[in-house]
Amino acid sequence: MAPVADFEQMWRDLAPVGRSASSGGYFRQPFTAAERELDAWFVEQCRARDLEVERDRFGNTVAWWRPTGATGPAVLTGSHLDSVLDGGAYDGPLGVASALAAVDLLRERGHRPARPVGVGVFVEEEGSRFGLACLGSRLATGATDWEHARTLRDRDGVALEEALADVPRGEADLLAGVGCFVELHVEQGRDLVDRDAAVGVASAIWPHGRYRFDFTGEANHAGTTRMEDRRDPMLTYAMTVLAAEEQARATGQRATFGRVDVRPNGTNAVPSAVTAWLDARAETPEHLGAMLADVERRAQDRARHDGTGLTVTAESVSGAVHFDPDLARRLASPHGWPVIPTMAGHDAGVLSARGVPTAMLFVRNPTGVSHSPDEHAGTADCLAGVVALADTLERLT
Ligand SMILES: [Zn+2]
Numbered sequence: 001m002a003p004v005a006d007f008e009q010m011w012r013d014l015a016p017v018g019r020s021a022s023s024g025g026y027f028r029q030p031f032t033a034a035e036r037e038l039d040a041w042f043v044e045q046c047r048a049r050d051l052e053v054e055r056d057r058f059g060n061t062v063a064w065w066r067p068t069g070a071t072g073p074a075v076l077t078g079s080h081l082d083s084v085l086d087g088g089a090y091d092g093p094l095g096v097a098s099a100l101a102a103v104d105l106l107r108e109r110g111h112r113p114a115r116p117v118g119v120g121v122f123v124e125e126e127g128s129r130f131g132l133a134c135l136g137s138r139l140a141t142g143a144t145d146w147e148h149a150r151t152l153r154d155r156d157g158v159a160l161e162e163a164l165a166d167v168p169r170g171e172a173d174l175l176a177g178v179g180c181f182v183e184l185h186v187e188q189g190r191d192l193v194d195r196d197a198a199v200g201v202a203s204a205i206w207p208h209g210r211y212r213f214d215f216t217g218e219a220n221h222a223g224t225t226r227m228e229d230r231r232d233p234m235l236t237y238a239m240t241v242l243a244a245e246e247q248a249r250a251t252g253q254r255a256t257f258g259r260v261d262v263r264p265n266g267t268n269a270v271p272s273a274v275t276a277w278l279d280a281r282a283e284t285p286e287h288l289g290a291m292l293a294d295v296e297r298r299a300q301d302r303a304r305h306d307g308t309g310l311t312v313t314a315e316s317v318s319g320a321v322h323f324d325p326d327l328a329r330r331l332a333s334p335h336g337w338p339v340i341p342t343m344a345g346h347d348a349g350v351l352s353a354r355g356v357p358t359a360m361l362f363v364r365n366p367t368g369v370s371h372s373p374d375e376h377a378g379t380a381d382c383l384a385g386v387v388a389l390a391d392t393l394e395r396l397t
Pocket of ligand 1: 080091092125185346
């Protein structure tokens with residue numbers, strides 16, 4: 001059996017797994033060799049701690065610390081081990097390694113939990129392989145139904161059901177006895193840097209929408225077509241990007257065009273069509289709706305000017321998630337931790353939306369960058385996170 005590793009040793013063990021030698025980023029897509037190596041590492045660490053490992057049929061795992069006499073609703077912590085393509089080291093694994101280290105710290109303190117404590121790992125949190133973010137927690141909570149999910153395919157045409165065939169699974173309903181969930185996560189912004197705090201508590205997740213913009217025009221020769229004779233959807237698209245940026249800045253919200261498809265995509269052709277995706281996030285559903293309406297109005301005005309067409313389709317819109325305010329206050333106030341909102345989605349958001357009282361702890365990220373090799377957290381801050389999580393679990397159990 002492997003020895004129990006401390007946080008820093010765990011972090012050294014994880015560092016090379018799925019790391020690209022050229023970019024320094026991580027490729028830990030669900031059910032690939034790198035992610036399975038992390039899964040095996042997790043199980044080994046749990047067994048070294050005498051935690052009882054349970055699986056569900058979707059590949060999610062919870063390791064239980066259930067000392068004799070621990071009864072009642074369990075306190076679940078943990079996060080995910082998968083990454084986006086070329087992601088950072090901290091998004092996900094920090095919450096898992098910190099959870100194991102927090103269990104060690106509580107044992108060192110001689111704390112005997114009165115309620116079971118679970119350390120969980122949810123699969124495919126990033127949606128980087130099957131396109132649906134928080135897939136593992138959605139399946140575990142029933143927010144997404146298996147009949148729909150089993151047919152989701154990755155870029156190579158492999159269905160989720162096929163990818164899961166070789167994955168160790170069980171029959172457990174991992175959330176059945178769970179009374180609350182606490183997820184520790186690296187911060188994906190600079191709020192804690194600005195507030196000079198190593199640790200913070202999440203108040204809410206902002207509403208989030210993904211919208212497809214289809215711009216249509218007329219393909220033509222880039223040399224012979226006079227400028228005034230063109231119906232160029234690229235111009236309408238370009239102006240729409242600027243309008244979204246201007247509107248988001250003016251109102252303190254977020255708007256990003258990060259993906260675009262151009263047809264025919266030729267250097268010497270006026271395009272016939274441009275499809276682009278707007279990722280928009282805002283403080284409230286009303287702010288989100290108002291921002292989209294403004295961007296769309298300005299895009300339509302420009303389309304009339306350009307002689308192009310535009311249709312906008314909402315591909316997914318998720319409402320705000322408000323974490324349990326009592327829990328957030330109880331965790332934050334004794335330590336003076338700031339309570340801050342986040343603009344990123346998490347498994348904690350899925351559990352919260354399904355009625356599980358949920359809290360999130362954030363650990364400061366000096367670059368503020370995430371989903372990139374530049375994502376970072378200093379060792380001292382990571383250790384402060386472990387103590388914060390242990391204090392939280394001690395108070396809740
Ligand atoms: Zn994450």
